[in-house]
Amino acid sequence: MAAPAQIRVLPDAVINQIAAGEVVERPASVLKELVENSIDAGASRIEVEVVDGGRRLVRVRDDGTGMDRDNALLSIERHATSKLRELKDLDSIATMGFRGEALAAIASVSQFTLVTNREGAAAGTEILVFGGRIQDVRDAGAPRGTDIAVRNLFFNVPARRKFLRSAQTEFANIRQAFLLEALANTGIEFALRADDAEVYRLPATEHLLDRIRDLYGVEIAGHLRPIRFGNGVVEIGGYAGVPPCSRLDRELQVVFINGRPSGSPVVNFAIQSAYRDVLQGGRYAPLFLHVDLPADLVDVNVHPAKKEVRFRRPTEVRDVIIEAIRLAVAGPEAGRGRRDESPREAARPHVYPPVAVSATPPASPAPAPMAVTQPRLDWTPPPVPPAEPEAGAPSAPWAEYRLMGRVGGMYVVLETADGLVLMDSRSAHERVIYERLLGAMEKGNVPAQGLLPPVTVAVTPAQAAALRKHLDLLKEMGFGVAEFGSDTFLVDALPVWVAGVAPGPLLSDIADGLMQGGRTSAKDWVQPLIASIAGKQAVGLQRELNDAELNALIRDLARTEMPYTSPRGKPTVILLSTRELNRKFGRE
Ligand code: ADP
Ligand code: MG
Numbered sequence: 404m405a406a407p408a409q410i411r412v413l414p415d416a417v418i419n420q421i422a423a424g425e426v427v428e429r430p431a432s433v434l435k436e437l438v439e440n441s442i443d444a445g446a447s448r449i450e451v452e453v454v455d456g457g458r459r460l461v462r463v464r465d466d467g468t469g470m471d472r473d474n475a476l477l478s479i480e481r482h483a484t485s486k487l488r489e490l491k492d493l494d495s496i497a498t499m500g501f502r503g504e505a506l507a508a509i510a511s512v513s514q515f516t517l518v519t520n521r522e523g524a525a526a527g528t529e530i531l532v533f534g535g536r537i538q539d540v541r542d543a544g545a546p547r548g549t550d551i552a553v554r555n556l557f558f559n560v561p562a563r564r565k566f567l568r569s570a571q572t573e574f575a576n577i578r579q580a581f582l583l584e585a586l587a588n589t590g591i592e593f594a595l596r597a598d599d600a601e602v603y604r605l606p607a608t609e610h611l612l613d614r615i616r617d618l619y620g621v622e623i624a625g626h627l628r629p630i631r632f633g634n635g636v637v638e639i640g641g642y643a644g645v646p647p648c649s650r651l652d653r654e655l656q657v658v659f660i661n662g663r664p665s666g667s668p669v670v671n672f673a674i675q676s677a678y679r680d681v682l683q684g685g686r687y688a689p690l691f692l693h694v695d696l697p698a699d700l701v702d703v704n705v706h707p708a709k710k711e712v713r714f715r716r717p718t719e720v721r722d723v724i725i726e727a728i729r730l731a732v733a734g735p736e737a738g739r740g741r742r743d744e745s746p747r748e749a750a751r752p753h754v755y756p757p758v759a760v761s762a763t764p765p766a767s768p769a770p771a772p773m774a775v776t777q778p779r780l781d782w783t784p785p786p787v788p789p790a791e792p793e794a795g796a797p798s799a800p801w802a803e804y805r806l807m808g809r810v811g812g813m814y815v816v817l818e819t820a821d822g823l824v825l826m827d828s829r830s831a832h833e834r835v836i837y838e839r840l841l842g843a844m845e846k847g848n849v850p851a852q853g854l855l856p857p858v859t860v861a862v863t864p865a866q867a868a869a870l871r872k873h874l875d876l877l878k879e880m881g882f883g884v885a886e887f888g889s890d891t892f893l894v895d896a897l898p899v900w901v902a903g904v905a906p907g908p909l910l911s912d913i914a915d916g917l918m919q920g921g922r923t924s925a926k927d928w929v930q931p932l933i934a935s936i937a938g939k940q941a942v943g944l945q946r947e948l949n950d951a952e953l954n955a956l957i958r959d960l961a962r963t964e965m966p967y968t969s970p971r972g973k974p975t976v977i978l979l980s981t982r983e984l985n986r987k988f989g990r991e
Contacts (some may be wrong), residue, residue, distance in 0.1 A: 430457025456573030849881030
């Protein structure tokens with residue numbers, strides 16, 4: 404383990420460079436600062452204890468390097484830090500803390516005890532601080548590491564103490580902060596105790612998925628797919644939830660930028676875009692996203708508590724994230740070959756988790772793959788041979804099946820090698836039509852519908868500039884648009900899926916989309932439109948389908964990129980494995 408660096412006092416110039424702000428807001432921010440210091444100190448075990456939602460006590464113990472007496476005294480001085488020496492260091496910050504003000508700030512608004520010891524030292528040091536005043540400094544027998552207890556936060560600042568919420572709410576914040584650190588640092592053993600009860604004990608592990616399972620359970624871990632994609636500069640990893648597994652809040656969406664729990668509007672935008680056509684609006688899939696890129700492409704100095712970063716090349720980051728999540732959600736086949744498996748996760752087999760929302764948790768932590776690449780021996784060849792899947796297309800688990808019948812007019816029952824598949828024929832149709840239209844758009848041969856007479860549309864100068872820059876994209880999308888002089892455009896054809904929409908507002912909306920997010924977001928923007936057209940067309944097909952038509956639909960669905968949900972996020976199929984049936988019938 405590295406020897407502890409010497410603590411220095413920051414020069415003024417650096418201080419001024421650092422965005423001013425309060426570090427300590429509530430007990431959870433104390434936890435975050437203390438835990439991140441422990442991580443920086445090379446701890447392999449971190450134990451957190453809170454009382455009364457952290458209002459009475461937040462205590463963090465680690466087995467890191469510890470501090471000698473001088474450094475311990477210096478650590479509670481403002482702008483004392485061992486982690487930053489010069490202005491240029493600000494551009495390549497690799498440690499968690501760097502302002503050198505957290506301990507000083509915390510000690511000035513609490514009853515603060517620090518006990519610390521270095522490896523091989525004769526005695527440790529204990530320092531008692533009361534509202535920023537040092538009360539006592541003495542020897543202490545202590546194991547190697549650091550133990551900091553923060554009692555009665557804001558006891559001497561009634562105005563801030565008043566703003567603390569109920570113990571329950573503060574504990575919810577504490578827990579969230581703890582979860583983020585535990586997810587970001589799987590190689591460290593963590594424990595959380597609250598009011599004398601152990602809430603979590605998490606053994607160290609190499610695998611993020613193990614930690615996710617320890618924290619959230621097998622059900623959620625079973626609905627995740629590994630994310631592995633990068634462009635050589637921006638590398639994306641982690642796990643993405645597969646729709647329809649989702650929730651109404653974002654609590655299970657966690658983002659790490661260069662290993663730190665963090666976020667940025669660009670990242671949120673990318674996540675939303677990636678899930679837009681597989682999840683209903685207002686629902687969020689579990690997501691544990693690691694974004695790694697060279698330190699000089701990220702500005703972490705935007706937010707005082709480092710909760711938000713700014714990217715130097717935001718559009719690149721955005722596009723790589725969108726692609727990474729889409730590939731992960733589309734299935735293990737789609738992402739293959741794009742990037743080498745990271746050694747961290749390579750030991751883990753690709754798991755193709757069942758998408759069915761089932762009340763029974765999977766029997767084992769890693770549910771059996773549902774792919775039909777190895778059909779059972781007693782399986783009779785299906786009456787309809789599955790179409791050759793196109794290169795790179797993920798094969799659906801019902802690619803080999805026997806059509807059993809229909810239920811309630813709309814639902815179709817299939818038997819597969821693995822069990823039973825129920826398909827909603829209308830949602831399936833929506834998915835197929837949607838991807839066909841989208842594919843046509845991507846190939847640039849979208850069916851267009853001529854406007855007679857053509858119409859002229861006037862837009863703002865900024866909108867006009869955006870449209871001019873992307874005229875080729877508009878053509879790809881099926882628009883017949885030409886410049887008509889002084890920020891006016893002539894529209895003589897519209898893509899079929901927007902036929903009937905007023906061209907004026909449409910064009911100005913598209914221009915706004917182009918200004919906000921460039922090409923990618925322009926495409927995202929048309930997706931809901933395409934989805935709604937697909938929905939309308941699917942309704943038109945809701946007469947009873949004959950077997951030949953159903954077989955065609957099933958084959959087409961299996962070939963889509965995201966066969967499990969409609970473009971509006973409804974399930975297309977429910978898979979019931981024989982194993983699950985056995986369990987439900989009490990045979991296991
Ligand atoms: P920063 O983390 O920004 O440097 P802090 O106020 O959080 O500032 O901590 C001040 C200094 O105290 C750190 O730079 C580090 O040298 C030392 N320190 C704090 N916590 C620990 C710990 N748990 N183990 C070892 N050293 C610590
Ligand atoms: Mg710190």
